[in-house]
Amino acid sequence: MDQSELEFESNQLVAPVSISVGAIDPEEDELPAEPALLVHPEASHSARLQGREVAYLLRRSERRSIGFSVGQQGLEVTAPQWVAMREIESALQTKAGWIVRKLQEAGQRQQIKLEARILWQDGGVLDYLGQPMSLRLTGDASQLLRTRQTHREQGIDGSQSLHLPLPTGAPPAQVRAAVQVWILREARSYFTARMLHFAALMGVRWNALRLTSASTRWGSANSSGIIRLNWRLMQHSPQIIDYVVVHELAHLHHMDHSPQFWAVVAQVLPDWKHLRRALRDRPLPVWE
Known part of the structure; x- marks a missing residue:
């Protein structure tokens, strides 16, 4: 990446x-x-x-x-x-x-x-849409799974927390897996909405969205209209996510990084250089 x-x-x-x-x-x-x-x-x-x-x-x-x-x-x-x-x-x-x-x-x-390692425990913190989100383990999984699923809450002060139906002493690997499942689900919904929005503005059609966990790239596109986006983009700000989405959709016009390609990006995101720099300068903590 x-x-x-x-x-x-x-x-x-x-x-x-x-x-x-x-x-x-x-x-x-x-x-x-x-x-x-x-x-x-x-x-x-x-x-x-x-x-x-x-x-x-x-x-x-x-x-x-x-x-x-x-x-x-x-x-x-x-x-x-x-x-x-x-x-x-x-x-x-x-x-x-x-x-x-x-x-x-x-x-x-x-x-x-x-x-910036993430502590996979009650009170641990990770970024979600560019803002800190605390983890809250809400109790015994065997009881709560039947009544309440993982969900995010946002306070009036703008703080956010992710509530997981797991016991407070759950192993870190179990907490991490539960968070990943939730983010994957949210990513598909969020990315789809942004791709539909920008595809209409850019006059392109995409055929499929696939989530990846590639270690070296945030996204990719091919001539068949298949867009791949790294699900960990959900930890970045909405503006940075939009940049990656627009970048990949622009490849449906130009499968290169020619001046014509960047002109397409600039039509939608005039500040794309700033966003690209922000993406490069803000590494995410190791997911382990």
Whole structure:
């Protein structure tokens, strides 16, 4: 869901001999000037960028340029099969400022997630439609399930709480599962209403809505009119949800991110850049 990408055009015209510059050396005992940045769990190479040790995953592909992608796991570098390591190292140094900045931002987002863990218990808090919502376990499940289902209440002060027909000592996994079932049901209803609203404004028709729990994207669309939205969007504000909905519906006009695509988005949401930035800058806590 949180990912930055950058492409670097290669000037190499012939396939050079590959060298091992940048490969991780287990015998290396030199201490970095500063603590290591976010380390990719499948790292195959490393480089020192602006005094920081950066471990990254290198993928070879048929693409024609060197690409950099910084996501939740760290830095991934994709390069043509024929490009030598010396050129990849040079590209890394050229874009070192961008890479280090994006890795720092990704690390900060991870730290925020860790600090914002949800306590799956009576009195625990999670965001719902961008606002804190407290969890209330209302009693013995065997009795309450027959009379009252999970429901949300909103106070006159704007506070909201989710009441779950579970005993106060219910295991965290049971509380989490009950909350997820409720959010999934609410998400389908909420997303459908927003998609119907914006589809009419944008002159598009969608055929199906599918909820996902993808870890790397908030939504997707295909040429068959199938829209996939991550159910955890329900933790974001209504404005951010609208941005993702409009973004995916706009793909029914243009299956790319061309200027024409963004023009369609801007017709409906003139402040889409602000909303996109807000979505990227506000990571959700780990759902565990």
